[in-house]
Amino acid sequence: MSGPRRGLFGTAAAALTLTVGATFLLAPNATAEPVDTGKGGKSQQSGGSDETGIHAAVRIEYSGSVAPNGGTGNVTSADVNWEPPPCWYAPYLGAKDFKKKMSADIEEAAGTATGTAGSAIGQTKQHYEDEFGWEDHPGYKDYNVDKDGEGMFWAGVENPNEPDILKRGSCSELPFWVDNGEAPPPQFEQAIDPEMLAALAYQHMELPDTEVTLAPDGTTKVNLPTWSWLDKADFHEVQATAAINAPGFALQATTTAKPVSLKLKPGTDDAETYPASGECTINADGSIGEPYAKGKADQTPPCGIKYLRSSGNGTFDLQATITWDIAWTGTGGTGGDLPDGTFGTTQAVTVQEIQAVNR
Known part of the structure; x- marks a missing residue:
């Protein structure tokens, strides 16, 4: 991908975020909620919902020996340079729900944006409505609604347990489409995979208090x-498992x-x-x-x-x-x-x- 085109793509995402005041994605900044108690424990980090009632499909569930309420566990890595992923790309919404959410946010942002921000938002609108694309970033006609049910738009998700706000927000590309059963485009190296889930299970793992x-x-x-x-x-x-499930997509990893x-x-x-x-x-x-x-x-x-x-x-x-x-x-x-x-x-x-x- 050429530098200018990639820059424009990133500018569009940044402009929409800044103009609305908060990113249009619901999946990032999701809080963890307890869904089960008892032996081992189980918790989940899931997408929230907005005033339109649309629910994000992104969800990572943790089970086994994990910290309660989606919190960070008590394991310290012996490798000071190792860290869990600060963010990742994961399934977000189907085409019809994404159109409803995205078009509303674009309309709201366009009402106040001027100059470069306004131009970038216009480019974003074209990207999802008129198939205006960049290299390695194909456009989508009418938000891909003719393929609803055949795949999902993926979006950046922040790790709520990452203290560095810059790292946490580094998965800032605009949402992209992935067909059911297909792998995400290779340029999205931070797309969720089993190894990332294993690292997240590590981050949430709770080891027993062992008194000698x-x-x-x-x-x-x-x-x-x-x-x-x-x-x-x-x-x-001790074992901890992290799993993500969405229509046409499921992954899990168990860390021991x-x-x-x-x-x-x-x-x-x-x-x-x-x-x-x-x-x-x-x-x-x-x-x-x-x-x-x-x-x-x-x-x-x-x-x-x-x-x-x-x-x-x-x-x-x-x-x-x-x-x-x-x-x-x-x-x-x-x-x-x-x-x-x-x-x-x-x-x-x-x-x-x-x-x-x-x-």
Whole structure:
């Protein structure tokens, strides 16, 4: 696509957005609403509705272990450069509903726009009514109403959990038509696909609050090894699924997190960890560490801590962070790896001096 033509196309979208005061698309800025509760949980991010009663078809539903109300989950990516998609293109409206919505917004915008904005809006009107197109952006006669039911117009959708407003609004191309069963045009690289859904499931995933078992529990002594462990029953894989469904279009992806290691940080520099790295790996049976038992007091724990000074009148904040190996599978046999995730909890540990009496 040539630079000037693409610029005009983008100008048309920008002009209509600025003139109306808010983009004509309902799908962006959608809020997440809870649709189910109970085990795992389920929520959705869906298009809203406007005063004309038209409902956007865009909808991403989240199920499994996900944060409530469409919120961001508690997983931190080990890769600081990785991030979920800030926006995407997805099915929006059928031809007749799109004509009703779009023509009303164009008419409203045209009533106040002048100069370049007015010209751009005129170009947009021609694009959807008179087949005025750009390279790689064919025009549509009468909003494609003769193909109603055979496909949908796709539109940009903002990720409501993306804090950067510029990134969130970067899917700013005008809506485009996709026939049922067909892939979006290749120039729309941000069109929703299973890998994007997997990344969104990752973003919404909620990992369990896992508190390590300590022996002694809660209170330990200076220079006395404290054993730490996690039972297999409390330390299991977690799944989150993201799915999008629209007439003639359906995709889904499931992201799975498997625990692989536990990292201990004593909360003070005056301590030693076992092993020295503080990272306890997972055992063959799926547990981490080894439970303390009578007779092991003189042994070195495979996973644990030894505090070298008292916590005084307070406590030390023992941080236990679990690393999760994360992968995904999706529609059409797709799948792959995602960056490892981490999630940590903090426990208060009281450390006392060992009192001795000399006679």
